[in-house]
Amino acid sequence: MHILILGAAGMVGRKLTERLLREGRLGNRDIGMMTLQDVVEPQKPAGAKIPVKVIGSDFADAGAAVPLIAERPDVIFHLAAIVSGEAEAEFDKGYRINLDGTRYLIDAIRAVGGGYKPRLVFTSSIAVFGAPFPEKIGDEFFHTPLTSYGTQKSICELLINDYTRKGLLDGISIRLPTICVRPGKPNKAASGFFSNIIREPLAGEEAILPVSEDVRHWHASPKSAVGFLVHAGTMDLDAMGPRRNLSMPGMSVTVGEQIAALERVAGKNVVARIKRVPDPTIIGIVSGWPRDFVADRALKLGFTTAEKTFDDIIRIHIEDELGGKFAA
Ligand SMILES: NC(=O)c1ccc[n+]([C@@H]2O[C@H](COP(=O)([O-])OP(=O)(O)OC[C@H]3O[C@@H](n4cnc5c(N)ncnc54)[C@H](O)[C@@H]3O)[C@@H](O)[C@H]2O)c1
Numbered sequence: 356m357h358i359l360i361l362g363a364a365g366m367v368g369r370k371l372t373e374r375l376l377r378e379g380r381l382g383n384r385d386i387g388m389m390t391l392q393d394v395v396e397p398q399k400p401a402g403a404k405i406p407v408k409v410i411g412s413d414f415a416d417a418g419a420a421v422p423l424i425a426e427r428p429d430v431i432f433h434l435a436a437i438v439s440g441e442a443e444a445e446f447d448k449g450y451r452i453n454l455d456g457t458r459y460l461i462d463a464i465r466a467v468g469g470g471y472k473p474r475l476v477f478t479s480s481i482a483v484f485g486a487p488f489p490e491k492i493g494d495e496f497f498h499t500p501l502t503s504y505g506t507q508k509s510i511c512e513l514l515i516n517d518y519t520r521k522g523l524l525d526g527i528s529i530r531l532p533t534i535c536v537r538p539g540k541p542n543k544a545a546s547g548f549f550s551n552i553i554r555e556p557l558a559g560e561e562a563i564l565p566v567s568e569d570v571r572h573w574h575a576s577p578k579s580a581v582g583f584l585v586h587a588g589t590m591d592l593d594a595m596g597p598r599r600n601l602s603m604p605g606m607s608v609t610v611g612e613q614i615a616a617l618e619r620v621a622g623k624n625v626v627a628r629i630k631r632v633p634d635p636t637i638i639g640i641v642s643g644w645p646r647d648f649v650a651d652r653a654l655k656l657g658f659t660t661a662e663k664t665f666d667d668i669i670r671i672h673i674e675d676e677l678g679g680k681f682a683a
């Protein structure tokens with residue numbers, strides 16, 4: 356089978372690529388070919404046993420999706436997006452990439468015709484929900500996003516649902532929790548601090564906490580995110596009926612609980628590197644974000660997380676990103 360990943364140079368894209376190349380299979384099918392696309396040309400993975408093509412292009416340019424789709428990939432992971440902070444600050448750019456790009460992609464699929472109906476896995480977000488909402492958001496709760504990013508994700512979910520209903524593709528939109536601990540440098544996500552306050556202290560650096568410790572949010576590890584994508588790429592989607600969008604399982608914790616977990620796993624010195632500097636903009640954005648979910652539908656459909664506690668999330672980061680060591 357041929358797999359195409361859009362946004363392959365991003366955090367989740369790189370981890371998904373790594374896992375697929377390591378396993379050489381998606382579900383019970385061997386991977387014969389992978390195409391990695393991103394506006395920042397993805398690095399060609401060293402030592403890959405499967406042919407890998409890397410393409411640097413802007414998928415939101417009209418026509419850019421056409422050559423990618425002409426090769427008739429069997430499974431497409433669509434991860435390309437700009438995130439919350441940037442889509443909020445740059446209105447036109449957000450709609451161009453996060454909405455128009457997706458529309459070009461699904462229309463390129465539709466234009467192939469002849470029964471071509473690839474699996475399309477789209478990474479949506481819990482940002483499709485906006486306050487006020489119940490303490491725990493269930494599977495039946497409606498979308499009223501409070502950011503442009505969430506609005507763009509929500510529209511894409513509907514488009515993918517409708518193109519699927521019309522038999523033009525086989526789509527699923529999975530709403531990822533906030534991925535924690537995000538490795539690497541901070542990006543333009545307003546949610547960045549949830550990861551920064553763990554990652555930077557473990558690396559011996561100071562981190563800024565811009566909100567209060569009672570802020571509660573929904574998290575999953577990068578390892579879980581890749582697991583969700585693989586499951587979404589292989590599961591029987593008929594079991595979902597016509598509703599091809601759903602919230603992923605995760606873990607609801609407060610910032611205070613995150614910090615307590617960091618102290619248990621790494622000690623007091625590490626925790627002392629967190630500095631409290633309130634930021635009214637971030638406080639404002641975060642106040643409209645979901646706090647907790649009941650993700651029963653996803654659990655019934657076989658989506659699972661790799662962690663049971665926030666301590667596990669920290670340990671996964673130390674293991675996978677820091678080679679088992681941190682700055683004590
Ligand atoms: N990380 C999270 O907490 C989280 C949570 C929910 C949903 N998501 C979604 O999951 C996906 C992956 O997230 P991530 O954390 O890896 O993000 P990321 O920012 O690390 O990666 C996104 C990638 O998309 C690429 N991209 C942006 N515009 C593009 C364009 N016009 N053409 C081609 N590529 C383009 C970027 O260069 C980047 O490499 C995104 O769609 C994001 O919205 C992420």
Ligand SMILES: O=C(O)[C@H]1O[C@@H](O)[C@H](O)[C@@H](O)[C@@H]1O
Nearest residue numbers: 438439480532533544545546
């Ligand atoms: O701040 C952000 O960009 C991120 O915020 C998280 O809460 C959302 O779940 C995620 O989709 C966004 O990418």
